[in-house]
Amino acid sequence: MTLLGMHFAPRFHATFFALLIFLLIGSSAGMAQDGEKLFRANCASCHKLDKKLIGPALSGVTERWESRENLVAWIKNSQEYLETSGDAYATALFEEYNGSIMPAQAVNDEDIAAILGYIENPPIAAAAPVVVGDPTTTSNDPDYSIYWLAGFIVLALILIRVLFSLSKSLKRMNAEVEGTEVKITSYFGSISKWMGNNKRASLGISIVLLVFVLVQTWYGAKGIGVYQGYAPEQPIKFSHKIHAGDNGINCVYCHHSAEKGKNAGIPSVNVCMNCHKGIEEGSLYGTEEIGKIYEAAGYNPETAAYDKPQMPIKWVRIHNLPDFAYFNHSQHVIVGEQECQTCHGEVESYDYPMKQYAELTMGWCINCHRETEVKTASNDYYSKLHQQLKEKYKDDPERKKFTVEDIGGLECAKCHY
Numbered sequence: 325m326t327l328l329g330m331h332f333a334p335r336f337h338a339t340f341f342a343l344l345i346f347l348l349i350g351s352s353a354g355m356a357q358d359g360e361k362l363f364r365a366n367c368a369s370c371h372k373l374d375k376k377l378i379g380p381a382l383s384g385v386t387e388r389w390e391s392r393e394n395l396v397a398w399i400k401n402s403q404e405y406l407e408t409s410g411d412a413y414a415t416a417l418f419e420e421y422n423g424s425i426m427p428a429q430a431v432n433d434e435d436i437a438a439i440l441g442y443i444e445n446p447p448i449a450a451a452a453p454v455v456v457g458d459p460t461t462t463s464n465d466p467d468y469s470i471y472w473l474a475g476f477i478v479l480a481l482i483l484i485r486v487l488f489s490l491s492k493s494l495k496r497m498n499a500e501v502e503g504t505e506v507k508i509t510s511y512f513g514s515i516s517k518w519m520g521n522n523k524r525a526s527l528g529i530s531i532v533l534l535v536f537v538l539v540q541t542w543y544g545a546k547g548i549g550v551y552q553g554y555a556p557e558q559p560i561k562f563s564h565k566i567h568a569g570d571n572g573i574n575c576v577y578c579h580h581s582a583e584k585g586k587n588a589g590i591p592s593v594n595v596c597m598n599c600h601k602g603i604e605e606g607s608l609y610g611t612e613e614i615g616k617i618y619e620a621a622g623y624n625p626e627t628a629a630y631d632k633p634q635m636p637i638k639w640v641r642i643h644n645l646p647d648f649a650y651f652n653h654s655q656h657v658i659v660g661e662q663e664c665q666t667c668h669g670e671v672e673s674y675d676y677p678m679k680q681y682a683e684l685t686m687g688w689c690i691n692c693h694r695e696t697e698v699k700t701a702s703n704d705y706y707s708k709l710h711q712q713l714k715e716k717y718k719d720d721p722e723r724k725k726f727t728v729e730d731i732g733g734l735e736c737a738k739c740h741y
């Protein structure tokens with residue numbers, strides 16, 4: 325027993341550290357997954373880790389660059405970097421890729437850090453091919469945490485098992501030396517015995533396990549239904565940057581119902597044909613992508629006649645609130661005078677593929693309603709409401725501004741009915 329008593333303390337420490345290490349690995353895998361998500365959403369259309377795609381394979385890229393700062397500047401805006409830095413490596417790379425432009429990326433420093441973290445240390449699962457364009461994989465990454473937990477419990481049990489047999493042979497040796505008989509208990513019997521003898525340690529381990537499970541469940545639950553950054557492949561490589569940015573086409577030229585009704589809507593192929601009857605070739609993809617417009621419109625560019633059957637373009641929907649939540653575009657764009665960019669980001673700078681900028685959670689709606697002032701001054705819609713509010717707050721001279729909250733923008737029934 326003395327021998328056992330002596331060996332329990334270090335053994336407990338070994339187990340405990342093993343647990344800690346597993347928890348650390350588990351949480352860093354969580355980070356790698358965020359990097360992976362960002363990579364898939366922003367970079368995977370052109371980059372793979374281990375293979376050349378449209379751009380170079382990115383494995384080991386941090387070592388190829390002189391400094392991390394330069395690398396980050398490149399990722400943010402490669403064209404600007406080429407112009408301002410005079411970096412010979414980047415210039416050579418650009419030439420090697422026949423001057424194909426890596427578009428400026430709408431990612432911040434944190435995103436880039438996560439992406440580079442993922443590139444440097446991809447989780448084992450990333451070795452499997454990344455399927456781009458399958459909305460089921462791009463939108464909702466599988467949650468590996470449950471496998472982590474299972475693997476971690478199994479490993480912990482194996483570890484205890486090894487320590488247990490070690491202690492058993494030590495016990496035997498001890499017995500041989502002392503010439504006494506020992507009763508050797510079973511594996512599980514001995515675990516429960518050990519737990520009985522080490523109530524504090526077992527309590528500690530249980531708490532660590534419980535916290536781990538709770539944290540993982542919480543993060544899992546929070547992620548459900550949140551598709552921020554979702555950027556599926558589309559049937560035609562339509563670029564907002566080319567249209568709304570470089571060519572300055574107004575958003576509502578294409579999304580004209582945004583000012584009139586609930587939905588902003590996606591333009592029909594006729595709208596594309598207004599211009600593309602004349603523009604047959606693009607600078608990026610030549611006739612390939614624009615040819616798909618003709619196919620959808622049933623248009624034959626050789627004869628300039630609509631002599632083929634039409635086939636609607638099957639755009640993949642990106643933003644999608646659940647049916648039980650009501651959102652109206654014209655109410656926000658016209659009455660509330662909100663810019664498209666407030667909710668959709670700098671769309672005019674987004675290259676293909678288009679992505680979801682905002683969270684679109686209830687918290688996101690509510691926060692904005694709490695903070696945003698209603699534009700009462702120039703708005704007929706409010707003249708009556710404004711009077712009522714003035715009436716209500718007439719004893720409070722400080723009260724001159726009203727947020728959406730004040731006009732009932734937090735009432736459940738405004739958004740759910």
Ligand code: HEC
Nearest residue numbers: 366367370378379380385399417418421423424425426429
């Ligand atoms: C539309 C295609 C495209 C997208 C999207 C894209 N890149 Fe690139 N990237 C390129 C091309 C092409 C090059 C090669 C240089 C050039 O031609 O400009 C490149 C080069 C790079 C390089 C330098 C590689 C080397 O070997 O030194 C890095 C780093 C990089 N990209 C990171 C990213 C990251 C991170 C993202 C996502 C946030 C991203 N890229 C998104 C096309 C793209």
Ligand code: HEC
Nearest residue numbers: 562567568573574575578639641642643664668671672678
């Ligand atoms: C030349 C026409 C055109 C212009 C101009 C245009 N868009 Fe689009 N937009 C489209 C098409 C086509 C799609 C569907 C394909 C896609 O998602 O990339 C789309 C998709 C979108 C989506 C995502 C729709 C979804 O599925 O959830 C948003 C948001 C959007 N546009 C906002 C804007 C904003 C904001 C502007 C102005 C800065 C703008 N668009 C300008 C044609 C246009």
Ligand code: HEC
Nearest residue numbers: 560561562571573591595596599606607608609610613614
């Ligand atoms: C108001 C005019 C206008 C409308 C409407 C318009 N486009 Fe374009 N589109 C352009 C211009 C300008 C270019 C740039 C051509 C170039 O690269 O020189 C272009 C380029 C493109 C390209 C080629 C990209 C490349 O570089 O290869 C595609 C694909 C495209 N548009 C798709 C669409 C689709 C789909 C629609 C309808 C939803 C649409 N466009 C509506 C003006 C328009």
Ligand code: HEC
Nearest residue numbers: 575579582587588589643644645651656657662663664667
């Ligand atoms: C107050 C935030 C907000 C503003 C401002 C806003 N949108 Fe949206 N937009 C949304 C939300 C939320 C959705 C998702 C709606 C849904 O799924 O029912 C959406 C969806 C869309 C879609 C997808 C198709 C659809 O109608 O559901 C397009 C396209 C779009 N917006 C374009 C625009 C354009 C263009 C503007 C500016 C004229 C604009 N949005 C302004 C929040 C906004």
Ligand code: HEC
Nearest residue numbers: 650651655659660666688689692696728731732733738739
């Ligand atoms: C960028 C800020 C912003 C965001 C984000 C936003 N709203 Fe609003 N919302 C406003 C403003 C400003 C008004 C005031 C215009 C009005 O009263 O019609 C408003 C009004 C409303 C109203 C009418 C309230 C009333 O009392 O008449 C509804 C309903 C609504 N929003 C739903 C939503 C939903 C659902 C979302 C999230 C999907 C959302 N809003 C996100 C700014 C926002």
Ligand code: HEC
Nearest residue numbers: 549645646649684685686689690693733734735736738739
């Ligand atoms: C400004 C608009 C708005 C108001 C006000 C609002 N909700 Fe929501 N609510 C939403 C949107 C949008 C979603 C969908 C969020 C998503 O899909 O993640 C949602 C989702 C929900 C859900 C589903 C669970 C979830 O979080 O996704 C419940 C339950 C809910 N709301 C209850 C309420 C109750 C109760 C109130 C009143 C106290 C309320 N909501 C007020 C916009 C609103």
